[in-house]
Amino acid sequence: MRSLLSDLILHRLEKATGNNLHQRLYQALRLAILDASITPGSRLPASRDLAAQLEISRNTVLAAYEQLQAEGYIQTRAGSGTFVNADLPEDGINAEAVPAKHSSSANLGQLSERGAKLLGRTGVAPHQWGAFMPGVPDVTRFPHEIWRKLQNRLNRKLDPRYLSYSRHGGGLALQQALTDYLRVARSVNCTPEQILITAGSHEAIDLLAKVLCDQGDTAWIEEPSYWGIRNILSINGVVMQPIPVDENGMDPPDIAENQTPPRLICVTPSHQYPLGSVMSLARRQRLLSLAVQHGSWIIEDDYDSEFRYSGSPIPALQGLQPDAPVIYIGTFSKTLFPGMRVSYVVLPRGLAAKLKIAHSELYRGGNGLTQLTLAEFIREGHYGAHIRRMRLSYGKRRNALAKMIEQELGKEFLCEFSSAGLHLILALPERIDDVALSAELEQKGVLTRALSGYYMRSTSRRGLILGYGCVDIPQMEAAFNILCACLKQRL
Structure with a gap:
């Protein structure tokens, strides 16, 4: 049976924007928190319960919860559940601004429609260094x-x-x-x-x-x-x-x-x-x-x-x-x-x-x-000379990461069209929610990108983009072990 909260979220989901369902759910929950429809200090439903009420994947709910927690809107208390923080962040980067109440300057925090859409789609990560952040070279060299x-x-x-x-x-x-x-x-x-x-x-x-x-x-x-x-x-x-x-x-x-x-x-x-x-x-x-x-x-x-x-x-x-x-x-x-x-x-x-x-x-x-x-x-x-040195170094890292994928998971998990660049793609079965998996890994200190987020259309491939440019091989092995543990639970 649906609760009042789930009815509210369903209503907000219809108005939310985003390429992925977890992004729309995140926006709906965040706006409900900011306009006090979900009051500070209140307890949110367990992810399994909310997923059942909304008739969506639990991984989608987990991904939305994890993003809200990372930005300071909610917190998880061991043995008690998930609660809305009493002290909310002043702003966020991934959703439309909420009008201020009872204020003569209510419009100061509002964005244009295109500005709100831009922030609703942003892919800028709060962390830009470490395994397996794509697109980043080894600046230490x-x-x-x-x-x-x-x-x-x-x-x-x-x-x-x-x-x-x-x-x-x-x-x-x-x-x-x-x-x-x-x-x-x-x-x-x-x-x-x-x-x-x-x-x-x-x-x-x-x-x-x-x-x-x-x-x-x-x-x-x-x-x-x-x-x-x-x-x-x-x-x-x-x-x-x-x-x-x-x-x-x-x-x-x-x-x-x-x-x-x-x-x-x-x-x-x-x-x-x-x-x-x-x-x-x-x-x-x-x-x-x-x-x-x-x-x-x-x-x-x-x-x-x-x-x-x-x-x-x-x-x-x-x-x-x-x-x-x-x-x-x-x-x-x-x-x-x-x-x-x-x-x-x-x-x-x-x-x-x-x-x-x-x-x-x-x-x-x-x-x-x-x-x-x-x-x-x-x-x-x-x-x-610098390019030649780094080409040798990156080639070794690429080979090491490809070998880890093949040995621990199998060749079917290695998506490789060419031997170039600073990243590999870890191919995932269609049933795996790569967005939720990437969010879970980020909470454990491993940075990845969900492949499905790079598609405009709903028909997309699942995978994780793993950058090896800014991580040496020993650090790569430790991060990959965490990745494998999280992935094998889902497999």
Whole structure:
């Protein structure tokens, strides 16, 4: 029999937003706590009881409870149950703000509709370091002493211009160094004038969405794909069309005569994120043909192609044909460290000058000394040497993690399209709730990402994304033992 609380939650679930049921349940419970529909200090139903009343999986309830507990809304008392905290956090990052009551400034805490939707979908984790956090390199191996010496040397004779707002597009020395590096390492054909320096790839994509797209324009994105790109496009009013990915990358559909072509085509051809497949030459040529025919722009996100552990390097899509409608994005977040916040965009000749001005107008350039130091770091060969060292280290970690998965769980649990990058996917049976499992592991100090969260559509694969970049092998073994214990209970 349903309780009053379960009826309230069911009503709130109908209004909640989110890709997954546990996210909607979390939002419904959180808002009910914040507007005092569930009073501070009150006892929540046991997860099994609430799941039965709502007719949903207990794992879904557990995942919602665990997220509420992690953010300070509820607490579990051994032998007593789960209770709403008397002292609630002032705000949260994953749901709409609740209007203040009896206050003349009630609207100060409210967000716009698109702001609320953005926070309801955010995937930013409170912890960004440790096993098995995906997408994070081993920042402890960065050659700080070399960097410090370069920076000190440059700082002694620093031109005052590097302490002011940057010129349109960033520092010329870094643009020239990148032009030489990309031509050799990635087969990217460009001049320094085509390179725009940005504060991370998110800023680059935000710029492209604002300047190249109008409200309601369509973008093809990979299915599955990185949630960060989806959020940036969404908040800029771009309509996303998920295109399935297989072992050959995105499979672009035909465009009918009465169908509006995409304004943007967002791909990760060298190492699809998160599945890892490499886009075949036939698919690349088809994408280029479609883009030329329909006036679309291809955004090539080449986020970690430097880390390949077998086979030849995969040339960039940008260099396949002269003056291709491809906007190439690269970053130093994976090769050096994320906190540097330096990325770069290789723009087609016809767009370069306009987008550099737009970037200066919207964001203002800066970090002149960092850009100058990075240019010297590349020019003197330290960047290439660091990549070679880290490629060997990451390859060993990848092999060790793959071996652990195969020995402890079986080959069927190892999803591996390519031998590259900084993460592996632990494939899970369809009956396993990967979101709930990831939440349980986080409570035990093991950081993972649920694969299903990278899909837009409800039909998704289950799995855990395991990053090995920021964990050495001994720590990896300890974390993997915790993971196996939690997973085997569910199996």
